[in-house]
Amino acid sequence: MGLVEDFIQYIFPFISLILGLIKFKKLDRGMKILLVYLFYCVVSEIILRYYATVYRNNLFYYNIYPLLDFIIISAYISNIIELTSLKKWVRRVFIPFFVVAFSIYLFTQYDQLDKVTLPEFRSIGSFIIVISVLLYYYSLLVKRPYPNLFFNQHFIVSVGLIIYYAGTFMTWLFLETLFNTNLDLFSLFTSTIHIFLFLFIKYLTILIAILKAGYSKRLGNVGA
């Protein structure tokens, strides 16, 4: 179990990152943003593991790393959205919102950062990412029809992202309660379901998108 867990958490994004770097020239801007995201995920997982092993407490980094996570994903979605007005909406409203919301959290709960989990920010962030992906779908519906959406690498990634963030939204919402009341359930949701299902789906769609990069340009399915 631990080996598979490690593979999904560390090796899988790392392999995707390496493959992305090999195919770097064939990637469009959106895919390059995803490479930055993968790099951030790998580094964050290593830092989290390091804190957990050495200090027995990785809550501080666990609480602050979603900010960049959401910002990078929002930047990616704003890049692939096909309507300029919606792109601007994500860039000028959602990304600043993450920064402001996170700043408020830092300001109000700075002394709690290494003591409790801060699930509200994660929940709100996940919800906003889901909304952003829905905006991307809306732009797909109104902008131009594709012969087959699965030729579009960004659509594949968007499916992974919406499943991940919609699937983990409820877990983040009850994270602190779970942590305090039932550690078995906490482990079930944050490790087993989160990693084996949602994280795997997210990384898998990103890997597929990287592998497909450069092949679907002829069909005009390269997103923005």
Added chain:
Amino acid sequence: MWELEGNDIFLVIIAGTAMFLLLVIALVIFVIFYQRKMYKQQLLLQEKENKYQKELMYSFVNGQEEERKRLAADLHDDIGAMLSTIKMNLNIASLQGNKEEQGELLKETRSFLDQTIQSVRRVSKNLLPVALEKHGLDTAIRELCERLSASGEIYVSYDFRVSESFPEKDSINIFRIVQELVNNALKHADAQNITIEIIDNENEFILCVSDDGVGFDLEHVDNPLNIEKGIGLANIEGRIKLLNGDWNIESAKNIGTKVKINIPKTQ
């Protein structure tokens, strides 16, 4: 964050997550199917547009060929025959010993020459009305109406009331449309009276041509580009499309036909 028991939390998270996932998966499936449907519709539309453009092009080419045929017939049957007669008369006149008879022959030849000049003018006016180039659309259509009314067989009334002048590049198309509609009324409708009206409002020019002829069955012009049903209407349709306009035909058996064409001022 929430005051719930362990089992309740489990249920709430599972139910909430399942609901969210079902919702987003349903949305994803909807997007996929809707996109596919849109793509198929676009293909169909593109196919129709291509077919329409092809038919339009075909009707234009055919129109040109018809025009050439008409010109060839005019040259051969009318002017050609006249010139042959003139040549023959001149040959006879050159061999004629009797001065009086020679004079008669030359007089007759001069009359033929006048007729030939008239024919050349008629053909030339049909090709490109001089009045259109020199004095504009209003005068050209007025001249056309006067010429037709002068025969006494038909009366063509004409009204031109526009607040701003037609773009020069479009005048020839408007003129041809009027010419074709009047020709149709003469050739097919057996009309006694034709009314041509050109007016405008803030946004568009409105051209209306009506006659009191036999009318026709509108079902036969559902697709005016249908080559089998003649190219006259196809040519009109083509020219209207060039002007970004649209048209509407009203016709009743033995009452007459009214064709109304709207042409936007900003194209």
